[in-house]
Amino acid sequence: MYSDKVMAHFANPHNVGEIPDADGIGKVGNPQCGDVMWLYIKVKNNILTDIKFKTFGCGAAIATSSMITDLAKGKTIEEAKKISRQDVADSLDGLPPTKMHCSNLAADALREAIKDYEAKLAEKARA
Amino acid sequence: MRRVYFDHSATTGVLPEVFDAMMPFFLDKFGNSSSIHSFGREAKTALEDSRKHVANLLNADPTEIIFTSGGTESDNLAVKGVAMYKGKMKGHIITTKVEHHAILESCEFLKRFGFEVTHIPVSSEGLVDPAEIERAIRNDTVLISVMMANNEIGTIQPIREIGRIAQSKSIPFHTDAVQAIGKLPIDVKADNIDLLSLSAHKFHGPKGVGALYVRKGTKVEPILQGGGQERGLRSSTVNVAGAVGLGKAAEMAKRDLEPTAEKMKRLRDKMLRAVPELIPKSYVNGHKTKRLVNNAHFRFDFIEGEGLILQLDFKGIAASTGSACSTGSLEPSHVLLALGLTYQQAHGSLRITLGRENTEEEVDYLLEVLPGVVSKLREISPFSESRPMGPGEGGTCVQ
Numbered sequence: 088m089y090s091d092k093v094m095a096h097f098a099n100p101h102n103v104g105e106i107p108d109a110d111g112i113g114k115v116g117n118p119q120c121g122d123v124m125w126l127y128i129k130v131k132n133n134i135l136t137d138i139k140f141k142t143f144g145c146g147a148a149i150a151t152s153s154m155i156t157d158l159a160k161g162k163t164i165e166e167a168k169k170i171s172r173q174d175v176a177d178s179l180d181g182l183p184p185t186k187m188h189c190s191n192l193a194a195d196a197l198r199e200a201i202k203d204y205e206a207k208l209a210e211k212a213r214a
Numbered sequence: 215m216r217r218v219y220f221d222h223s224a225t226t227g228v229l230p231e232v233f234d235a236m237m238p239f240f241l242d243k244f245g246n247s248s249s250i251h252s253f254g255r256e257a258k259t260a261l262e263d264s265r266k267h268v269a270n271l272l273n274a275d276p277t278e279i280i281f282t283s284g285g286t287e288s289d290n291l292a293v294k295g296v297a298m299y300k301g302k303m304k305g306h307i308i309t310t311k312v313e314h315h316a317i318l319e320s321c322e323f324l325k326r327f328g329f330e331v332t333h334i335p336v337s338s339e340g341l342v343d344p345a346e347i348e349r350a351i352r353n354d355t356v357l358i359s360v361m362m363a364n365n366e367i368g369t370i371q372p373i374r375e376i377g378r379i380a381q382s383k384s385i386p387f388h389t390d391a392v393q394a395i396g397k398l399p400i401d402v403k404a405d406n407i408d409l410l411s412l413s414a415h416k417f418h419g420p421k422g423v424g425a426l427y428v429r430k431g432t433k434v435e436p437i438l439q440g441g442g443q444e445r446g447l448r449s450s451t452v453n454v455a456g457a458v459g460l461g462k463a464a465e466m467a468k469r470d471l472e473p474t475a476e477k478m479k480r481l482r483d484k485m486l487r488a489v490p491e492l493i494p495k496s497y498v499n500g501h502k503t504k505r506l507v508n509n510a511h512f513r514f515d516f517i518e519g520e521g522l523i524l525q526l527d528f529k530g531i532a533a534s535t536g537s538a539c540s541t542g543s544l545e546p547s548h549v550l551l552a553l554g555l556t557y558q559q560a561h562g563s564l565r566i567t568l569g570r571e572n573t574e575e576e577v578d579y580l581l582e583v584l585p586g587v588v589s590k591l592r593e594i595s596p597f598s599e600s601r602p603m604g605p606g607e608g609g610t611c612v613q
């Protein structure tokens with residue numbers, strides 16, 4: 088039921104881990120299925136230089152986590168914000184209908200991490 | 215790559231003897247068992263022979279066996295057929311929280327027409343307390359249905375006692391024995407059972423055929439109307455080849471029950487002992503001793519079951535999860551929630567179900583592979599012993 092791409096990312100997920108001094112952290116969970124995703128970003132000159140994740144979830148949740156880190160790395164904040172749920176699913180050659188929400192989770196985690204980064208930035212500017 | 219099959223509660227392979235017995239009924243003995251000519255009579259004789267074997271396995275009379283399309287149909291016929299006898303549209307049914315969906319959904323269906331249903335809870339090991347069944351009985355209770363052994367965690371219920379209670383109140387007692395056949399000796403008379411569901415493919419027969427035992431005198435309304443086959447209780451041309459396969463599988467199950475059960479129990483116990491020792495924060499689900507000889511059910515903190523199944527599959531091992539996540543529904547298993555497990559705990563489950571052909575070497579292979587697979591997934595997980603999932607993180611239990 089999963090595409091080969093999903094299976095490949097699940098078998099060897101890219102960018103697993105934490106960034107201890109992350110510039111932004113996005114923590115999201117799906118109350119329906121119980122899956123949880125944590126995404127860490129490092130930003131330099133408005134560019135996502137590093138990104139890592141930790142996920143408690145199904146095969147699709149792990150694969151979409153891995154995929155979003157690939158898609159976002161090296162992008163500017165503005166570009167990264169534009170990565171949609173559909174982009175994640177498409178890059179994995181699709182997801183089964185019941186698993187589409189897993190790509191939401193990944194896209195949401197990235198957005199949350201960026202929000203966190205921007206909030207911290209704003210705080211610093213105020214200080 | 216080597217392939218190891220540990221998912222026998224999902225289905226089993228057809229035994230060569232079963233296949234051989236069925237083959238002629240696809241090719242030259244293809245008659246309709248209702249036909250009067252020699253082709254028909256040939257099919258009918260084979261059918262009645264199979265009925266005897268199925269009856270023999272249960273200590274029943276052949277006239278008490280109705281062939282169906284499988285466990286789901288048998289469950290539906292038992293629940294709806296007894297409850298709606300003579301078009302009755304009200305009454306009270308007692309069942310449990312850990313039944314198969316075929317029972318739970320049949321009950322939900324009946325509720326739409328005015329029936330009331332009591333779902334008896336289970337202990338943390340999945341056991342039903344017969345006293346609770348007794349307390350739930352009302353004047354209008356029309357049926358008690360309690361499964362013999364649970365399909366997920368393998369816990370075996372005190373069927374004989376529940377049957378005795380039902381009998382003392384003259385309430386028909388049905389048991390879904392789909393997972394128990396071939397692993398437990400069954401005697402419908404001694405166990406006070408009025409109706410019993412079974413399915414061929416769970417004990418090396420073909421898929422798409424099963425049976426319902428209906429004790430003489432038990433009143434059942436058919437749910438399929440038509441030509442009146444199977445004593446009017448199950449219209450539809452009988453699946454003769456399938457029924458012959460079921461009969462052969464029943465004959466083999468009876469013959470081999472003791473040695474296969476003994477072997478599976480030894481392998482099961484090895485796993486039940488070894489896994490919690492080898493893997494920190496791993497636990498056994500279900501009852502320690504009152505469990506099917508072929509069922510080992512585990513849960514692992516901090517990880518999710520589907521990933522586990524996929525990782526094991528990479529190593530050639532076929533198993534299943536206690537979670538329905540991978541099968542279309544995202545909700546964790548109602549059985550595991552009924553044990554009192556949290557949403558997260560219920561998600562991290564693994565069901566290993568043995569078959570007659572599994573070997574000690576295969577079990578050793580699983581024990582060798584499993585710790586690595588679990589720790590790989592734990593490395594990906596944000597949760598750990600030092601950082602457990604907090605309240606509000608992850609899902610909430612919506613039962």
Ligand code: FES
Nearest residue numbers: 120122145148189
């Ligand atoms: S099943 Fe919910 S994130 Fe995958």
